[in-house]
Amino acid sequence: MRSVRAYLLWSILILGIFLLVYFSDQSNFPLTIGTFSLSFFAYVLIYLTRNDLSLKYWEYLAFIAFLIPIFSTPTLSPDFYRFLWDGELTTLGIHPYAYTPDQIMELDLVKGNSYMQELYSNITELSRRHYSPYPTINQVYFIIPAWLTDSILPALIIMRMLILATMIIGYRFIKKLLVQTSIQPTKALLLLFNPFLIVEVMDNLHFEGVMMAWLVIGIYYLFNQQWIKASFFWGIAVAVKLTPLILLPALLRYLKLKRTIIVYLLISFFSVAITMIMLWPSYASNVFRSIRLYFNNFEFNSSILQFFEWIIEPFTEYGPIVFAGPITVVLGTIGILIIAWRKPIDSPIQVLIRFMWIYVVYLLFATTVHPWYIILPLIFSLFSTNRGVLAWSFLIMLSYGFYHWEGKWVSNLLVSLEYLLLAVCLLFGKKIDHQLKKFSKRFSA
Numbered sequence: 001m002r003s004v005r006a007y008l009l010w011s012i013l014i015l016g017i018f019l020l021v022y023f024s025d026q027s028n029f030p031l032t033i034g035t036f037s038l039s040f041f042a043y044v045l046i047y048l049t050r051n052d053l054s055l056k057y058w059e060y061l062a063f064i065a066f067l068i069p070i071f072s073t074p075t076l077s078p079d080f081y082r083f084l085w086d087g088e089l090t091t092l093g094i095h096p097y098a099y100t101p102d103q104i105m106e107l108d109l110v111k112g113n114s115y116m117q118e119l120y121s122n123i124t125e126l127s128r129r130h131y132s133p134y135p136t137i138n139q140v141y142f143i144i145p146a147w148l149t150d151s152i153l154p155a156l157i158i159m160r161m162l163i164l165a166t167m168i169i170g171y172r173f174i175k176k177l178l179v180q181t182s183i184q185p186t187k188a189l190l191l192l193f194n195p196f197l198i199v200e201v202m203d204n205l206h207f208e209g210v211m212m213a214w215l216v217i218g219i220y221y222l223f224n225q226q227w228i229k230a231s232f233f234w235g236i237a238v239a240v241k242l243t244p245l246i247l248l249p250a251l252l253r254y255l256k257l258k259r260t261i262i263v264y265l266l267i268s269f270f271s272v273a274i275t276m277i278m279l280w281p282s283y284a285s286n287v288f289r290s291i292r293l294y295f296n297n298f299e300f301n302s303s304i305l306q307f308f309e310w311i312i313e314p315f316t317e318y319g320p321i322v323f324a325g326p327i328t329v330v331l332g333t334i335g336i337l338i339i340a341w342r343k344p345i346d347s348p349i350q351v352l353i354r355f356m357w358i359y360v361v362y363l364l365f366a367t368t369v370h371p372w373y374i375i376l377p378l379i380f381s382l383f384s385t386n387r388g389v390l391a392w393s394f395l396i397m398l399s400y401g402f403y404h405w406e407g408k409w410v411s412n413l414l415v416s417l418e419y420l421l422l423a424v425c426l427l428f429g430k431k432i433d434h435q436l437k438k439f440s441k442r443f444s445a
Helices: 002-023 029-048 055-071 079-091 114-122 136-148 152-180 185-192 195-203 208-223 227-238 243-251 257-275 281-297 304-315 321-341 348-364 371-383 388-403 408-427 429-444
Strands: none
Touching: 002 029, 002 055, 002 195, 029 185, 029 195, 029 388, 029 429, 055 152, 055 185, 055 195, 079 114, 079 136, 079 152, 136 152, 136 208, 136 257, 152 185, 152 195, 152 208, 152 348, 152 371, 185 371, 195 208, 195 371, 195 388, 208 227, 208 243, 208 348, 208 371, 227 243, 227 257, 243 257, 243 321, 243 348, 304 321, 321 348, 348 371, 348 388, 371 388, 388 408, 388 429, 408 429
């Protein structure tokens, strides 16, 4: 009977994911949050009843769940069109950082290319006007589908398989880290069946999942004192996205000073070397211009920033972000350094927990918090008894409501609700974990 219960819960999870990725979109928030809630409910019950099947069988079922979005065209995020665009440019002999899409469309080389016309018509207007911000490792994942096909859906399938293969490798190292920190490997189910990860990485094709895989490999080798391997894979993660750099201050409290400096230098070397494979000096200013635009002008689902904007707005004629932005950057940096340095780190598990809180502070003070940004703290939360970040992987889906309702007051209400509940979940995260354990024993009885 237990196996029947397990397969029933798995079927409910898959049903919710299937409905979300194939029938929902940004303009249909009720369907998005409804189907996601159904999947998340099944996911929690799967974890509570994880002893119904062996870990190996659960892993097989998780693999099938990750394949559900394989034939979908993402409707919650249009970023993938720019991914395919960049890859196609490279196969045409055009450097992806050399021109904006608007400039490219003026070239004779692409004027008669129907596939490029299709991609261009679906790229957002803001992205059309700016250079690609996606670094070297991302470009590799873009180029391979472009070499193999000139059709959107086949290209998406190929890219998804590349991402899935990378995540499978990363998952093996996550299990190794769990064993190394004396945590039951079944804890990995908190990650494997989370519909948030399936939707944001496999459906929406966000590369935080790829960054996660390379970073955990680097962390594993770091704990095993294989410094060159650790730095190399950490450098790959940085060449996907820069945010793993914010974790480096914590290493100063785990390693000796001389060893920390060596690791810093090695990570810097590999990060720069890998990035420079595509980011040639002649195009660096183009990429930095796009990155600067993102940090200076874009704001989405922020929490503490909005609080400071609300305070500052009555006292300035300019946009409050001009003043609130630098304040949150300074306070966030101070918060990260306090967490990183407040006391020595004596074990690998303390390092991983410290990494989780560093990411949480970083995102709380950030100007932009897209749902997929919390994948990294979600990974590290496996090693903590605080389940606040796990709850955030559900609450952050409220941000998709911003696209459904145009009124700013609705967005403010959703942000307030998300972060109010998140604060409660972070404060009482250990109690949530305790209750989960109690429920798990009850279901297993």
